[in-house]
Amino acid sequence: MNTYQLKELKLIQPGNMKKLLFILPLAFLFACSATTTDEGDRKAKEQLLQDYRQQATELKQKIAQLEKELGTTKADKTIPVKVDTIAQKLFTHTIEVTGNVEANEDITVAPETPGNIISIVVTEGQHVKKGTVMGRLNTEAIQRNIEDLQIQLELAKTVFERQQKLWDQHIGSEIEYLQAKSNKESLERKLEGLQAQLDMATIKSPIDGVVDRIYQKQGEIAGPAIPFAKVVNISNVRIYADVSESYLTSIHAGQEVEINFPALNKTVTAPIFRKSSTINPDNRTFQVRINLNNPDKEIRPNLVSLLHITDYKAADAIVVPSILIKNDFNGKYVFVAAENSGKWKASKRYVETGRNNNNYTMLSKGLKPGEKLIVEGYEQVVDGSPISIN
The missing domain is CATH 2.40.50.100 (RNA polymerase II/Efflux pump adaptor protein, barrel-sandwich hybrid domain)
Structure with a gap:
């Protein structure tokens, strides 16, 4: 029997039993007291957090009210902005796909x-x-x-x-x-x-x-089955590109395509010669082919090209820069300048958007030709803010 086991036997002797019975209740009371204290501190902190949140909400409301009062009572506190007059114009939507050049005779x-x-x-x-x-x-x-x-x-x-x-x-x-x-x-x-x-x-x-x-x-x-040499003629080349099947009905033979060659820093325009009659099941695309004259022979086989294909046009569209369109819980909106009794104010106008292209978005509803769209200073205004047009 080791020393540790001898000590355990001494603790359960009649003389030590009274000490053990006295220590156990004290330990239980201390544990209960500690638990009660922790729960009390947590409840106090939760109440304090709730009070702070309530105070923050009230402060925000007061700040908004003061800003509104200052903005509507002092004519010299207008916000300088710049505006563009809304006008209908041509809107085009283009897609960009990567093409590959092949020699017409290889x-x-x-x-x-x-x-x-x-x-x-x-x-x-x-x-x-x-x-x-x-x-x-x-x-x-x-x-x-x-x-x-x-x-x-x-x-x-x-x-x-x-x-x-x-x-x-x-x-x-x-x-x-x-x-x-x-x-x-x-x-x-x-x-x-x-x-x-x-x-x-x-x-x-x-x-x-x-x-x-x-x-x-x-x-x-x-021999007939052994390649001896390769002869290529690049006076005329063809470009193949894979286009998503979602554009199948909007892309046709004869459409003009803008072709950019990044390696040559060169851009040319040519019509689509044909589109494939089948869909590739692996990537759900169809293929378009463009024939291109290459008299200077700069364009080489396997050169990467970027094709910009127009799949949508609208002649009389209202188009705004996409950066001006904001969102809230009620939808998308822009700010326009509205005149009232010789004074200008920012007016929040909800809009419905359509296609977007090159950082511009076509609007299907919300604005009319002749209205003044705020294009600079729109981050500083809210609905009803007095403004001065520069």
């Missing part, structure tokens, strides 16, 4: 027949015309076959000519004449095929353009 060139590359006669960046020779393949085997066929064809022609002369003189059999003719024509067709193969072994540019890249090197094996 061709990957490959030979029509397999073979070893014996020469490459163009360089990257070189301008080429349609039909320009770009490279040649090894054609020794084809040329040997052509030479053999040419010898056979010469003999076949000689035999045919002699058989034809005999046949014209009604000498010899018809079958001999027809065999000689067939043999000559067969060799002619074979020779034409070999010459076509020889021509296919010469790699030519299919378009006018620039050799953008050469993929293969001299000595490598080329």
Whole structure:
């Protein structure tokens, strides 16, 4: 048995029992007293907080009343403001989407027949015309076959000519004449095929353009399935952009689009050539295409462009800067200058808003042409504040 256990046995001895019974009630009374004190302090603080809130509310009411009295009784305490006269004008709503540039002609060139590359006669960046020779393949085997066929064809022609002369003189059999003719024509067709193969072994540019890249090197094996070079023509380009399906009915072919190229610091205008007939299920967009002339060749494939497409127009609209429109519990409002007995006051006018564009909002209700909209000093006025128009 350890020392701690011996002390516990001493505490429960008859002599110590009286001390224990005396200490327990004191501890209970102290705990109850502490709890009661904490609850009392909390209630007192809550009451004090409520009193402060009541005083703050009363002070706000008194301040508002004094400001109103000072504003309505002293003519020299007007608030200087600037106003704009409301007038109907054209309102347009535009959307901005990102487009990607593609070359109208972007061709990957490959030979029509397999073979070893014996020469490459163009360089990257070189301008080429349609039909320009770009490279040649090894054609020794084809040329040997052509030479053999040419010898056979010469003999076949000689035999045919002699058989034809005999046949014209009604000498010899018809079958001999027809065999000689067939043999000559067969060799002619074979020779034409070999010459076509020889021509296919010469790699030519299919378009006018620039050799953008050469993929293969001299000595490598080329073939129809192996890209040899890329030729692009960027005199004309096309731009593709994805537009949200929510604008499907408001965007059509022929609409003018403003196109900005941030990298070039350049902006051009062009019509929409077409819009796609399907919706992309992955991002719920449809595609628009714009054809663009590029005579200076500044616009390059894969260049990022920003398209500003107008999807809404209103000819006679009331438009105000969006920053002037405020909100309260009753809705959106602006301040206008109202004249009464030769004096101007700020009048709070609730409005209904429509579309917004470029920090301007079209109003569908609330203002009329000819009214004076407060555009400067509107933060300092309330409904009924006396104002002076600068």
